[in-house]
Amino acid sequence: MSTPLYKSIYNDLKEKIINNYYKLDEKLPPDSELTKIYSVSPITIKKAMDLLKEDNLISRKPRKGTTVINNTIEINQTQSPGSKLPLIGFIITNFDDIFGTDILRNLLIYSQDKAEILLKISMGDPKLESRLLDELVSLGVEGIILLPASSEFISPKLLELVSKNFPLVLLDRQMEELPTCSVGINNSEAAQSLVEHLFEKGHEKIGIVTAIPKVSTIQDRIDGAISAHIKNHRIIKQNQILSSLKSMVPSTDSTEKDDIEKIKLFLRSSNDLTAIFTGEFTIAILVLKAIRELDNEVSEDFSIVCFDHSKYNMLGDKQFTFTHIVQDQYEIGKQSIDLILRKIKQPDIIEKINAPYYLVPGQSVKKINKK
The missing domain is CATH 3.40.50.2300 (Response regulator)
Known part of the structure; x- marks a missing residue:
């Protein structure tokens, strides 16, 4: 049985609220506009809105419209009577x-x-x-x-x-x-595969750029990138590793600009690098910005690989994607x-x-x- 239209619209709007497409205290489009967006009747939109209201995600007031009041999911805070599910x-x-x-x-x-x-x-x-x-x-x-x-x-x-x-x-x-x-x-193994991909493409001098390794995931990826060098009989020196970026770490005073400056200094001091292994997508974006601020380009001057990837185009380039690991x-x-x-x-x-x-x-x- 296919999903009713109002439930499909409810699911779509709920996902947009949870993912901050519609932010806290922001108003949703009027019902009349939503009927045009989804090509449905006003009754269908009302049913979807009623579900969002039941989830305590929105507030609806006459003449004031629909406002996002919550963007977190708290599902089944207590088991319903007679429920046997843990x-x-x-x-x-x-x-x-x-x-x-x-x-x-x-x-x-x-x-x-x-x-x-x-x-x-x-x-x-x-x-x-x-x-x-x-x-x-x-x-x-x-x-x-x-x-x-x-x-x-x-x-x-x-x-x-x-x-x-x-x-x-x-x-x-x-x-x-x-x-x-x-x-x-296996983050270490996945990191090895990324670096070995760069070796296969002819790169010999590869930089490793990551956030500070406060979680085992990042350290495993650093270790994996180093292991790939050892396994393939490549020399890797300490000046090829930058693992002190902080702007993406919660509760930090460091800014994106600070990290970009660190990356630019790193690239200048290691001018024989042709590729950069990054521990995550957000780091790859910072490296790309640093490369462009140095009047260079990806991939012409520096190649970049990373873990994970945004589904959205954050670079302004048509259909550009990093070579990356998908989990x-x-x-x-x-x-x-x-x-x-x-x-x-x-x-x-x-x-x-x-x-x-x-x-x-x-x-x-x-x-x-x-x-």
Whole structure:
């Protein structure tokens, strides 16, 4: 059976609100305009709006219009009477179209007949994360899926839950010192594949540019890029590595401009580099801006590779994409639900699952013909 039109419109508007296309306190287009946008009747729009209002995402007032009053999902905060589905907490640092939104969407879809999900967002703040863990336990969740804010700082609450063998699954992070379950990709292996792709294209001198490695994911990617050099008998020096960018790290005073200046200095001091390995898409954007400010171009002067990619054109270039690693976010969401449910039934199991990833060639890598 096909989805009713009003539910399709509801789902579309809800996703736009959650992804900040329509921001907090912003007014949605009038119903009359929405009927034209979606080519439906006013009754269909009203039904969709009623659902958004039930979700406490919007406020509707006569002559004042429809206003966004909430942009977070809190699904099934308590189990409905007679429900037999386990209540699972899910704490994510944040989510966007680059990484997180697809995990969240697919996790919610896949879990519909398996668990009730209560979502919380830590914004990468370890103290808030600790409070949210405490809050979820007090609400009676049977297990928690957690994308940790940091791999360096382990909150006392997380340590307490691990010591009590509370069902936990870590997402996209490894904490080797803790006996915890986890789901993600093999970041070291994926980083190796990106660097080896550059070697195959004739690049010999490759720079490594990342954020400060506060999470294991970034450190694994740095280690993987270095391992690729060792495995392929290439020399890599310390001046080929810049791992001090901060503008994308939560609760930092560093700005994008600060990081671009760092990258420009790095590129000037390493003038024999022909390619840059970056730990994530946002870093690739900063590197691209720095390259252009130096009156150079991608890929003509510098090739760039990264992890993940925005679905939207953020560069102003037609159909430009970086060569990048795609993480199977559907599989990450699915595996995290399956694993937390197994952990609830078998508290002593410890499983670390690697989801698939794929290298996607883009327009950011130039082939260098060896002389």
